[in-house]
Amino acid sequence: MQIVFSDTPGVLKPNYKLQESMLNFSTSALADADVLLYVTDVIETPDKNNEFIQKVRQQSAPILLLINKIDLTDQEKLVKLVEEWKELLPQAEIIPISAATKFNVDYVMKRIKDLLPDSPPYFDKDQWTDKPARFFVNEIIREKIYMSLSMPFELYNWGTITLWLVLFTTWASDTFAYFAGRAFGKRKIVPSISPNKTLEGFIGGFIGCIITGAVFSYIVGIPWWMGIHVGMISGILAPLGDLFESKIKRLCNVKDSGTLLPGHGGVLDRFDSLLFAAPITLIYILLFSY
Numbered sequence: 283m284q285i286v287f288s289d290t291p292g293v294l295k296p297n298y299k300l301q302e303s304m305l306n307f308s309t310s311a312l313a314d315a316d317v318l319l320y321v322t323d324v325i326e327t328p329d330k331n332n333e334f335i336q337k338v339r340q341q342s343a344p345i346l347l348l349i350n351k352i353d354l355t356d357q358e359k360l361v362k363l364v365e366e367w368k369e370l371l372p373q374a375e376i377i378p379i380s381a382a383t384k385f386n387v388d389y390v391m392k393r394i395k396d397l398l399p400d401s402p403p404y405f406d407k408d409q410w411t412d413k414p415a416r417f418f419v420n421e422i423i424r425e426k427i428y429m430s431l432s433m434p435f436e437l438y439n440w441g442t443i444t445l446w447l448v449l450f451t452t453w454a455s456d457t458f459a460y461f462a463g464r465a466f467g468k469r470k471i472v473p474s475i476s477p478n479k480t481l482e483g484f485i486g487g488f489i490g491c492i493i494t495g496a497v498f499s500y501i502v503g504i505p506w507w508m509g510i511h512v513g514m515i516s517g518i519l520a521p522l523g524d525l526f527e528s529k530i531k532r533l534c535n536v537k538d539s540g541t542l543l544p545g546h547g548g549v550l551d552r553f554d555s556l557l558f559a560a561p562i563t564l565i566y567i568l569l570f571s572y
Contacts, residue, residue, distance in 0.1 A: 285395070288311050288314070290307060305334075312338065312341050312343075315343055316399055317343060317344050317345075318343050320345060320348065320374065321350060322349055322350065323349060323350040323351040324360065325351065325354070328363070328366045328370050329370075335370055335371065338371065339373070344375070344397045345375065346374065346390065346393055346397075347374040347376045348377050348378075348379050348390060349364065349379065350379050351380065351382070352380050353383055353385070364378070377393070443502050443504060444567065446498070447498055447504075447508075447512050448556070451494050451515075451520075451559075452520045453555075454491050454493075454516070455490065455491050455516055455520035455555060457490065458486045458490025459479075459486055459490070460483065461486065462483050462486020462490075463479070463482060463483025464483075466486070467481075468482060471484060472525060474532075475525055475529050475532060476528045479525070484521055487521060488517035488518065489517075491514065492510055492514060493513070495509035495510050495516070496510050511566065512563055512566070515559055515562055515566060516563070519558035519562055520559045522558050523554045523557035524555055526557060526558070527557065
């Protein structure tokens with residue numbers, strides 16, 4: 283028996299031409315399929331892609347709605363999620379699965395075979411894909427690089443969480459340093475570069491970064507030590523990034539780094555704290571994650 287799988291891009295609301303092309307490809311695939319596999323998971327909300335789901339409802343082909351990652355939820359939440367999907371796609375056969383544990387994977391293949399109509403084969407028996415060999419070489423290299431980078435925790439959106447961790451801690455550096463400096467600031471650090479920065483403000487910003495990192499890690503559920511470590515990195519390097527950018531402006535004899543954000547000293551003034559904190563945080567994750 284020959285089964286041809288057409289893997290489409292993930293469905294999203296397009297913001298530019300490439301995403302529009304991806305969505306058009308996904309939409310056109312609906313009309314060509316003998317069996318539709320709509321793959322979602324326990325994290326994605328059913329109302330995320332309402333417009334596309336309405337197009338799916340209009341299809342006459344059998345629909346198998348696969349809810350993946352059920353190993354990450356409990357029975358009560360799964361039952362509620364199944365009911366929500368039944369309301370959106372009443373004609374679909376809903377199958378909870380776990381790709382990680384192989385739960386119900388064999389059953390999905392059985393249902394695909396049961397639902398496929400009889401037809402002549404599209405490809406020769408020894409042809410497994412329409413992709414060239416170069417494509418698979420690229421994918422293998424990409425996989426080896428990715429798998430060599432051990433991540434500190436198992437989360438589906440760890441990259442986004444880490445990015446927000448760096449942003450919040452660097453913002454905390456500026457905020458805590460400002461208030462600590464105003465309340466207790468006496469000893470100037472480098473008055474020739476930034477006359478308003480004080481040692482007391484630096485210490486306040488450093489403590490604020492650690493507190494922010496710890497609180498953030500507790501809220502999002504990442505290891506506490508990671509929040510504290512990133513907070514320490516931002517507490518030390520965020521002020522250095524600010525001083526570095528101020529030094530550049532002094533050397534160039536300009537007050538602001540640009541005019542795009544009037545009253546804020548330019549765009550670089552808004553992001554100078556990340557100049558050193560962001561890359562060092564990345565190095566920390568790659569070298570010391572376990």
